[in-house]
Amino acid sequence: MKKPTIKDVAKAAGVSAAAVSYALNGRTDKVSGETMERIMEVIESINYIPDFSARSLAKNQSKLIGIVIPQTESHKQLILENPFYSEIISGIEGKLREHGYHLLLSGVNQGESYLDLSVQRNLDGAILMGIYPEPFYDGFKKINIPIVLIDSYINDSYFKRIGIDDEYGGYLATRHLINQGHSNIGLITGAIRKDGVVEKRFLGYKRAMREANLFYNPDYVFEESMSYEHGLAAGKLIADKYPEITAIFATSDLVAFGTMRSLMSEGKRVPEDISVIGFDDISMSKMFIPPLTTIRQSITEKGAIAADSLIQMIQGRTELDEKEILLPLEVVERGTVKFKS
Amino acid sequence: MKKPTIKDVAKAAGVSAAAVSYALNGRTDKVSGETMERIMEVIESINYIPDFSARSLAKNQSKLIGIVIPQTESHKQLILENPFYSEIISGIEGKLREHGYHLLLSGVNQGESYLDLSVQRNLDGAILMGIYPEPFYDGFKKINIPIVLIDSYINDSYFKRIGIDDEYGGYLATRHLINQGHSNIGLITGAIRKDGVVEKRFLGYKRAMREANLFYNPDYVFEESMSYEHGLAAGKLIADKYPEITAIFATSDLVAFGTMRSLMSEGKRVPEDISVIGFDDISMSKMFIPPLTTIRQSITEKGAIAADSLIQMIQGRTELDEKEILLPLEVVERGTVKFKS
DNA sequence: TTGTATGCGTTATCAT
DNA sequence: ATGATAACGCATACAA
Numbered sequence: 001m002k003k004p005t006i007k008d009v010a011k012a013a014g015v016s017a018a019a020v021s022y023a024l025n026g027r028t029d030k031v032s033g034e035t036m037e038r039i040m041e042v043i044e045s046i047n048y049i050p051d052f053s054a055r056s057l058a059k060n061q062s063k064l065i066g067i068v069i070p071q072t073e074s075h076k077q078l079i080l081e082n083p084f085y086s087e088i089i090s091g092i093e094g095k096l097r098e099h100g101y102h103l104l105l106s107g108v109n110q111g112e113s114y115l116d117l118s119v120q121r122n123l124d125g126a127i128l129m130g131i132y133p134e135p136f137y138d139g140f141k142k143i144n145i146p147i148v149l150i151d152s153y154i155n156d157s158y159f160k161r162i163g164i165d166d167e168y169g170g171y172l173a174t175r176h177l178i179n180q181g182h183s184n185i186g187l188i189t190g191a192i193r194k195d196g197v198v199e200k201r202f203l204g205y206k207r208a209m210r211e212a213n214l215f216y217n218p219d220y221v222f223e224e225s226m227s228y229e230h231g232l233a234a235g236k237l238i239a240d241k242y243p244e245i246t247a248i249f250a251t252s253d254l255v256a257f258g259t260m261r262s263l264m265s266e267g268k269r270v271p272e273d274i275s276v277i278g279f280d281d282i283s284m285s286k287m288f289i290p291p292l293t294t295i296r297q298s299i300t301e302k303g304a305i306a307a308d309s310l311i312q313m314i315q316g317r318t319e320l321d322e323k324e325i326l327l328p329l330e331v332v333e334r335g336t337v338k339f340k341s
Numbered sequence: 342m343k344k345p346t347i348k349d350v351a352k353a354a355g356v357s358a359a360a361v362s363y364a365l366n367g368r369t370d371k372v373s374g375e376t377m378e379r380i381m382e383v384i385e386s387i388n389y390i391p392d393f394s395a396r397s398l399a400k401n402q403s404k405l406i407g408i409v410i411p412q413t414e415s416h417k418q419l420i421l422e423n424p425f426y427s428e429i430i431s432g433i434e435g436k437l438r439e440h441g442y443h444l445l446l447s448g449v450n451q452g453e454s455y456l457d458l459s460v461q462r463n464l465d466g467a468i469l470m471g472i473y474p475e476p477f478y479d480g481f482k483k484i485n486i487p488i489v490l491i492d493s494y495i496n497d498s499y500f501k502r503i504g505i506d507d508e509y510g511g512y513l514a515t516r517h518l519i520n521q522g523h524s525n526i527g528l529i530t531g532a533i534r535k536d537g538v539v540e541k542r543f544l545g546y547k548r549a550m551r552e553a554n555l556f557y558n559p560d561y562v563f564e565e566s567m568s569y570e571h572g573l574a575a576g577k578l579i580a581d582k583y584p585e586i587t588a589i590f591a592t593s594d595l596v597a598f599g600t601m602r603s604l605m606s607e608g609k610r611v612p613e614d615i616s617v618i619g620f621d622d623i624s625m626s627k628m629f630i631p632p633l634t635t636i637r638q639s640i641t642e643k644g645a646i647a648a649d650s651l652i653q654m655i656q657g658r659t660e661l662d663e664k665e666i667l668l669p670l671e672v673v674e675r676g677t678v679k680f681k682s
Numbered sequence: 683t684t685g686t687a688t689g690c691g692t693t694a695t696c697a698t
Numbered sequence: 699a700t701g702a703t704a705a706c707g708c709a710t711a712c713a714a
Contacts, residue, residue, distance in 0.1 A: 054691030
């Protein structure tokens with residue numbers, strides 16, 4: 001049994017295909033209430049479901065949103081190991097579905113190839129998270145598809161940005177440690193790239209130190225990657241070589257987990273011997289033992305807002321909106337930061 | 342500048358649209374090497390990219406794979422909070438992309454509505470994880486689309502299943518605790534539904550107890566949901582009312598995290614006072630403090646294999662294959678199980 | 683080997 | 699208000 005088309009509906013309802021199309025799209029101005037009803041009944045009874053491919057072809061809009069996630073270079077896999085991304089996707093998907101859009105999830109092979117996907121699939125828009133090389137962004141502008149950037153500092157009015165004030169977040173975290181009496185504060189972080197979130201958090205760290213008249217020691221900055229493994233390595237280094245450090249700001253919760261683990265392996269107690277504060281407040285952080293003190297941003301909401309913004313852009317009513325939305329930040333005190341005795 | 346179509350290519354190459362189509366699909370029998378080259382050159386130069394919507398219409402295949410994830414009932418969001426799902430998706434996406442398929446990620450509103458999506462988008466296949474009501478599965482059979490089930494015990498030869506031997510996993514976990522000298526072993530678990538993974542793990546637990554001639558005490562089974570929160574509640578209950586329990590089998594790592602947390606809040610030490618073993622080995626488990634002893638299944642690989650199987654089904658060469666693939670299981674000893682003193 | 687013509691399911695234009 | 703028909707971009711059966 002083949003699946004019914006609009007023509008089948010038309011035939012069964014004794015109207016033209018055009019009428020059915022009108023009815024489907026709620027054009028009450030083009031179709032009388034009576035026939036409208038009849039058509040709807042037929043649709044129900046023969047269980048007709050419109051074909052999006054055909055619709056996409058005719059209307060040139062796919063109701064499809066792409067979302068691009070950074071990818072580990074070694075693995076060919078999405079870095080969904082970091083719960084941060086899954087949580088944000090969760091937020092995006094919920095909102096999209098609510099508005100009749102679907103979500104195309106994909107990594108990206110080489111630099112350009114994601115563009116191909118956008119064109120192939122006629123994407124109505126896309127959400128990019130993380131940071132990519134320049135030409136990557138340019139491509140999207142060229143094919144003229146609405147884009148929302150999450151956690152990006154690309155300053156181009158073509159894009160709408162959703163993010164947080166990372167500098168302030170870094171400042172908040174560091175100041176919290178300072179307020180607890182710490183002065184030798186280590187920073188464990190991913191690669192500090194120009195205009196990346198990491199750089200901003202790093203800047204916030206420095207500002208807090210400066211404001212408190214504390215000495216900024218570059219040796220206390222452990223920069224490599226936003227991974228559990230780096231946290232592990234840096235934590236060990238600190239335990240071994242820098243016993244004077246009494247507090248650590250890890251620029252993501254995942255890094256903080258690694259840090260705490262190696263710290264404890266080396267015989268340091270958290271927070272008794274050394275305090276640790278993270279960043280993000282992924283859902284796992286409250287589950288950790290001890291529960292992680294961190295900078296909270298509502299990740300899921302971030303995704304939802306990004307989706308909302310994108311839909312607005314697609315529907316062309318973005319004029320009044322600002323080009324950037326910053327979500328609130330707060331330190332959530334749990335069990336890994338302690339007053340320095 | 343509109344995006345180039347197959348006709349533009351044809352014109353520029355001085356051939357017909359058909360020739361271009363042949364070239365595109367590698368029909369070397371239909372096109373001479375010479376013109377093939379010329380066409381390819383033009384494609385390169387004007388940067389032509391085929392439209393999948395049109396292709397989907399013409400060929401009736403979309404190169405689109407759907408993946409359905411359970412959804413919390415209260416929230417309208419995907420339960421991507423459980424890293425288990427993100428890891429599996431990661432595995433799926435990587436493999437799909439490798440084969441030229443794209444991934445449509447979606448929750449599901451009511452019972453039937455996912456079917457609509459499959460029809461609307463002309464899905465070439467879908468991967469279902471978790472357990473759904475009967476009619477949900479029937480629908481897929483009716484529209485005749487290849488389906489791979491992950492972690493399901495639906496016994497219907499229409500579907501291909503990828504999973505693990507959950508009964509054996511439960512047995513392994515419990516036996517590990519028994520081998521460490523424990524005899525009062527609690528089970529903290531999600532809802533035990535007929536033919537669900539949870540039931541199987543529960544059965545494995547009972548078998549291990551029986552084999553060891555240990556008394557199976559229904560009071561020691563704490564059944565509710567596969568969530569951190571339930572682990573929390575059950576752990577507290579055990580600490581308060583069942584001091585004789587010296588070991589716990591939590592049927593997922595997330596539950597184990599909750600359990601350990603409340604246990605420790607109540608003053609119990611893990612593993613000194615009470616041992617805990619989990620199930621899944623999500624990436625977070627090795628990061629936990631103490632690192633979680635658990636039953637390992639390679640989650641990402643599970644996703645990859647599911648994707649592989651689905652692609653094979655789609656390409657119609659599934660005859661020789663078995664209808665079920667079971668992945669290996671092993672207990673990975675870390676820091677939460679200790680010999681009973 | 684190459685080109686022509688037609689269909690895929692839907693929407694939009696233009697009559698009626 | 700309703701219907702006939704031409705797009706949309708591509709694949710394919712058939713003719714040349």
